[in-house]
Amino acid sequence: MNVVTATPIGGRSYKWLVLFNVMLTTFMAVLDSTVVNTGLPVIMGTLGASMNSAEWILTGYMLSMATILPAAGWLSDRFGYKRIFIFSLTVFTVGSFMCGNSTAIGELVFWRIFQGIGGGLLMPVGMAVVTTVFPVEQRGMALGFWAIASAASVSFGPLIGGYLVDNLNWNYIFFVNIPIGIFSIIYTMIVQQEYKTGMRQKFDIPGFITSAVFLPVFLYGLSEVTSSTNTKGWSSPLVLGCMWVAVVSFVLFLYTELTVKHPMINLKIFKDHNFSLANLIVFIFGIGMFGSTFLIPLYMQDSLGYSAYQTGLFFLPVGFLQAVASPLAGNASRWVNPKVVIVLGLFLLCTSFYMNYSFSFLTDKWYIMISLYLRGVGLGILYPPLLNVSLRQISNQQMAQASSVTNIVRQIGGSFGVAMFSHLLSQRQTYHTERYHEAIAYTGETYSNVVDGLSRFFSSSGGLGHTESVSYAKQYILEHVDMEAYISGINDVFFVAFVTTLLAVIPMLFLKTKRK
Structure with missing residues (x-):
């Protein structure tokens, strides 16, 4: 085993070979989330699971990822980047195989939690490996290419998931990971060199316990805000209890990490000006971007009548645009101020x-597509230079911890955004429904004329009697009002996402950057 120094390792071709492997595994990890979302209704029907049980297929994976993320830095420093990368690939691949062979909902949830341990390590360790093998001046470009993998999975995930579920079986949304995982394990063993920081500090057990309580409880509380069994939203006793436990454990975590001799996450890393501000931007950006991602599929399927596969086709070019924009933006930040x-x-x-x-x-569909294309290019342009600025002054010894922190911040921001926007959508839909019904004069002449016109149409086209036609006309008006209220609620949430994302400009102005 070669223990190397803090300088980039390998020859000219080595770094690109490593980047290819990290991109492949990133694609696999992110793809697994999108294809599971597509196959969830079929899984529920096949295994006879209720919505409350099926939610844990997603929640369990998310919680296990959140639990292991803080330990990624210590594990990489202690055992080496290559070993932990292989370990995470092995856990993820075995978990995928067992998920695909599950015959009961409880069994599937258990193996999803197991799979999440591997997925939680893959992203931060992969990012740390990329930033280690590339010199500082090329990190922006490398991170841009790394972002291609995530973009591709966003594009192909809904399509692959829809195809596998419709033409094969839901089990194959997990089995698709197995050949990729096996190939990457062998590839890593042969190609990738070991890198260790040389740190021999003890494992921070109090820090791990407090973080393992804070992150899962906080994210679980957020997921329960919009749970089908929760009718009280943020005021639910379960949600409030989770938030209080999360706050207490977070305070204990901060105290522990600031007082122990060898903290699991060295909070002094936040003394780096750009790293702190960039993570604040990532958090705000995560709320707006990832928190609103679920809205467009809902709008297209529930309001416009598109199928899940048709909706996936809309997102296909988004990943390609992001894939093109990411390396260009990462490379451009070498010649112009990254702030631009x-x-x-x-x-x-x-x-x-x-x-x-x-x-x-x-x-019109073209209006939706243009908005999605702008989002794909914007995401591709924003993320690589922001990561590059964030990690520019971070030493290789701290890179694994810094990568873990950034992934944690992004996940918390996205989870908070999903919970906040889901609750806001429900509130605004109710508000608009009441307002629209108040605006309709159900005893007025205009309403009567509309009902008469619709009833005559239903009677002539459907051969219905007068009473039944009038009933259909009134029901049609109510459904149309509810649909308008639903769309108005989605519009309100997108306006909040717009304002939230715009706020990220404020900390961005204080980043210390200059043209190379």
Whole structure:
């Protein structure tokens, strides 16, 4: 085993060979989330699971990822990046095989939790490996290529999931990971060199316990805000209890990490000006971007009548655009001030959200596609230079911890955004429904004329009697009002996403950057 120094390792071709492997595993890890979302209804029907039970297929994976993320840095420093990368690939691949062979909902949830341990390590360790093998001046470009893998999985995930579920079986949404995982394990063993920071510090047990309580409990509380069994939203005793436990454990975590001799996550890393501000931007960006991602599929399927596969086709070019924009933006930040590139990405994202603010049941598909394309380019432009600025002054010895922190912040921001926007959508839909019903004069002449016109149409086209036609006409009006209220609620949430993302400009202005 070769223990190397803090300088980039390997020859000219080595770093690209490693980057290819990390991109492949990133694609696999992110793809697994998107294809599971597509196959969830079929899994529920096959295994006879209720929605409350099926939610744990997603929640269990998320919670186990959150639990292991803080330990990724220590494990990589202690045992070596290559060993932990192989370990995470092995756990993820075995978990995928067992998930695909599950015959009961409880069994599937258990193996999803197991699989999440591998997935939780893959992303931060992979990012740390990329930033270790590339010199500082090329990290932006490398991270741009790394972002291609995530973009591709976003594009192909819904399509692959829909195809596998429709033409084969839901089990194959997990089996698809197995050949990729086996190939990557062998590839890593042969190609990748070992890298260790040389640190021999003890494992921070109090820090791990407090973080293992804080992150899962916090994310579980957020997921329960919009649970089908929770009718009280944020005021639910379970949600409030989770938030209080999360706050207490977070305070204990901060105290532990600031007082122990060898903390699991060295919080002094936040003394780096750019790292702190960039993570604040990642958190704000995560709320707006990942928190609103679920809205467009809901709008297209529930309001416009598109199928899941058709909706996936809309997202296909988004990943390609992001894949093209990411390395270009990462490379451009070498020649121009990265702030310019980051602001451009934020501007495109905000423009996309503002376009979504004017959705209606008559919105043309090209309008939706343009907004999605702007989002894909904006995401590709924003993320690589932001990561590069964030990690520029971080030493290789701290890279694994820094990568773990960034992934944790992004996941918390996205989870918070999903919970907040889901609850907001429900509230705004109720608000608009009441307002629209108040605006309709059900005893007025206009309403009567509309009912008469619709009833005559139903009677002539469907051969219905007068009474039944009138009933259908009134029901049609109520359904149309509810649909308008639903779309208006989605529009309100997109406006909040627009404002939230725009706020990220404030900390961005204080980043210390300069043209190389």
